[in-house]
Amino acid sequence: MNRVIYADNAATTRVSKRVLDAMMPYFAENYGNASSIYSIGRNAKKALEDARERIAKVLGAEPSEIYFTSGGSESDNWAIRGTAERLGAKGKKHIVTSAFEHHAVLHVCEYLEKNGYEVTYVPVNANGIINPEDVRKAIRPDTALVTIMYANNEIGTIQPIGEIAKICHEAGVLFHTDAVQAIGNVPINVKEQDIDMLSLSGHKIHAQKGIGVLYVKKGILIPNLIFGGGQERGKRAGTENIPAIVGLAEAMEAAVENIPAKVEKVSKMRDRLIDGILKIPRTRLNGDREKRLCGNVNVSIEGIEGESLLLMLDMKGICASSGSACTSGSLDPSHVLLALGLKHEVAHGSLRLSISEENTDEEIDYILEVIPQIVEKLRAMSPLWEKIVKEEK
Numbered sequence: 341m342n343r344v345i346y347a348d349n350a351a352t353t354r355v356s357k358r359v360l361d362a363m364m365p366y367f368a369e370n371y372g373n374a375s376s377i378y379s380i381g382r383n384a385k386k387a388l389e390d391a392r393e394r395i396a397k398v399l400g401a402e403p404s405e406i407y408f409t410s411g412g413s414e415s416d417n418w419a420i421r422g423t424a425e426r427l428g429a430k431g432k433k434h435i436v437t438s439a440f441e442h443h444a445v446l447h448v449c450e451y452l453e454k455n456g457y458e459v460t461y462v463p464v465n466a467n468g469i470i471n472p473e474d475v476r477k478a479i480r481p482d483t484a485l486v487t488i489m490y491a492n493n494e495i496g497t498i499q500p501i502g503e504i505a506k507i508c509h510e511a512g513v514l515f516h517t518d519a520v521q522a523i524g525n526v527p528i529n530v531k532e533q534d535i536d537m538l539s540l541s542g543h544k545i546h547a548q549k550g551i552g553v554l555y556v557k558k559g560i561l562i563p564n565l566i567f568g569g570g571q572e573r574g575k576r577a578g579t580e581n582i583p584a585i586v587g588l589a590e591a592m593e594a595a596v597e598n599i600p601a602k603v604e605k606v607s608k609m610r611d612r613l614i615d616g617i618l619k620i621p622r623t624r625l626n627g628d629r630e631k632r633l634c635g636n637v638n639v640s641i642e643g644i645e646g647e648s649l650l651l652m653l654d655m656k657g658i659c660a661s662s663g664s665a666c667t668s669g670s671l672d673p674s675h676v677l678l679a680l681g682l683k684h685e686v687a688h689g690s691l692r693l694s695i696s697e698e699n700t701d702e703e704i705d706y707i708l709e710v711i712p713q714i715v716e717k718l719r720a721m722s723p724l725w726e727k728i729v730k731e732e733k
């Protein structure tokens with residue numbers, strides 16, 4: 341069998357053995373409906389509320405502040421659209437966000453803009469960091485919500501969330517953060533950091549796909565998302581996905597167990613990748629070198645097409661992703677890289693490698709051996725590269 345080197349953990353992760361083991365009893369043994377009164381139903385209910393308590397503890401929240409959702413996208417949609425619609429009815433029809441959010445945030449904002457809301461997109465600097473003062477300047481008397489991601493999924497930059505939350509509260513504005521990429525990489529405590537709403541997803545932290553959390557601080561009203569039964573305190577009806585929820589609790593505990601050790605181990609491999617790739621002429625690192633997720637590498641390689649590079653990496657068994665959105669049927673380069681001020685053709689030749697603790701030094705060596713060979717091949721066939729070389733002379 342051909343070997344597979346998985347370096348796309350920002351897209352999704354493998355379900356860990358620990359998570360899988362925790363989930364197993366809830367498929368065919370304690371499969372009861374958590375609303376039923378007999379014992380297998382009560383066991384499911386207990387598992388549900390235990391998981392809620394464990395997740396609350398990881399975040400520094402109360403169990404009553406945790407809502408289970410189908411993932412990061414649903415949590416983002418619920419927080420933003422729910423808050424906008426509730427406060428919009430009171431005349432607050434302005435949202436502040438950034439230009440390089442995940443589409444689960446940006447597309448909700450676009451929807452709101454089509455429906456009578458105004459959105460301010462605060463800029464990011466060339467290193468992919470938001471200046472909290474820009475958030476302060478963007479806030480208006482009619483601002484309903486500020487939503488800024490904790491860590492960017494493409495370039496891995498970590499934002500000054502505590503400072504931004506403080507500015508929002510000084511102005512009396514609610515603050516939401518998409519922390520899907522941040523959990524397990526930076527210490528998060530919603531009370532200490534004064535975060536009003538926070539979105540999480542299971543499949544980025546070794547739990548399964550289709551499960552997530554929205555944290556909503558006590559006292560903040562969030563409109564109902566799904567009408568039906570009384571699940572999630574009547575706000576999001578539907579029989580709970582107990583195995584996924586139990587798995588998520590396990591994954592969250594595992595993710596925060598020893599963050600410093602993980603960061604040390606993974607960032608060493610990341611730095612080797614960055615330094616190795618940057619030895620290739622005409623390459624650049626995208627995103628701040630220091631304020632960066634320990635597993636994120638994002639580089640632009642001039643004179644090549646990101647998609648061709650990905651296909652050739654795939655032939656070598658390496659799973660990676662490109663900064664461009666071609667996979668979604670669009671030829672536009674990544675909105676994140678454009679927000680940093682990259683030119684279209686540079687943004688097109690981008691590569692994201694997102695590694696985890698499961699990767700090994702030997703795999704990093706292999707990636708570093710393969711990439712320069714592929715780049716050389718692609719550049720040799722590239723009219724764009726020919727032009728760059730000519731211009732240099």
Ligand SMILES: *Cc1c(COP(=O)(O)O)cnc(C)c1O
Pocket residue numbers: 350351410411412413414416442444489491492493518520521541542543544550551552
């Ligand atoms: C993956 C991701 C999401 C979407 O989460 P899903 O669970 O796939 O819906 C949202 N925001 C960020 C930053 C992500 O990386």
